[in-house]
Amino acid sequence: MKRIWIDRARCLGCKTCELQCAVERNSLSRTLPGAAQESPLPMARVKVGGTNAAPFPLQCRHCEDAPCLTACPSGALRREETDGLISLNQEICRGCWMCVMSCPFGVVMPSAAYNVAVKCDSCLHMDRPACVEGCPTNALSYGDEADFSKILAKRRESVALWVNDDSTTSKPGVSLDCFAQEDNHA
Numbered sequence: 141m142k143r144i145w146i147d148r149a150r151c152l153g154c155k156t157c158e159l160q161c162a163v164e165r166n167s168l169s170r171t172l173p174g175a176a177q178e179s180p181l182p183m184a185r186v187k188v189g190g191t192n193a194a195p196f197p198l199q200c201r202h203c204e205d206a207p208c209l210t211a212c213p214s215g216a217l218r219r220e221e222t223d224g225l226i227s228l229n230q231e232i233c234r235g236c237w238m239c240v241m242s243c244p245f246g247v248v249m250p251s252a253a254y255n256v257a258v259k260c261d262s263c264l265h266m267d268r269p270a271c272v273e274g275c276p277t278n279a280l281s282y283g284d285e286a287d288f289s290k291i292l293a294k295r296r297e298s299v300a301l302w303v304n305d306d307s308t309t310s311k312p313g314v315s316l317d318c319f320a321q322e323d324n325h326a
Contacts, residue, residue, distance in 0.1 A: 141224040150279035153195025158184040160274025180253035185260040200260035211242035230256040
């Protein structure tokens, strides 16, 4: 199953993912200037949380044992058979907010304007989610676990280049020279 992966080190907290999501998924005009004029304002299915020093985007994690699925009395939430993602049929949603209260990540949100729940479905109708397409720093990527494992392997390789066995430092196995080398590559 494909998922949205987050590289927290690259996230600036710019909220471009929120804007892109709101415009793509909840705007009639599908343009930022047009969406800013709509009433009610389009609502994003992703939100940027954390602090200014450590921001991170939050989307539905499409949990294996999803509490929101169990809590939904109307059947508006369902797991897609093709890819395992959890989608929300807003036409069936009663606006009871049971899914909102049961989500451990706080990513199912109430839309008071329409009296329905709103959540990320990884843009099922698109090749790649809008938030991933809109992220200017590539902090968000989209792929399956094999794709993400490749990204992690590359990151581990680059970290391993900076670590060597220098017994003169205060931390065994880590050389302070790595910081000087890191500045040269920046």
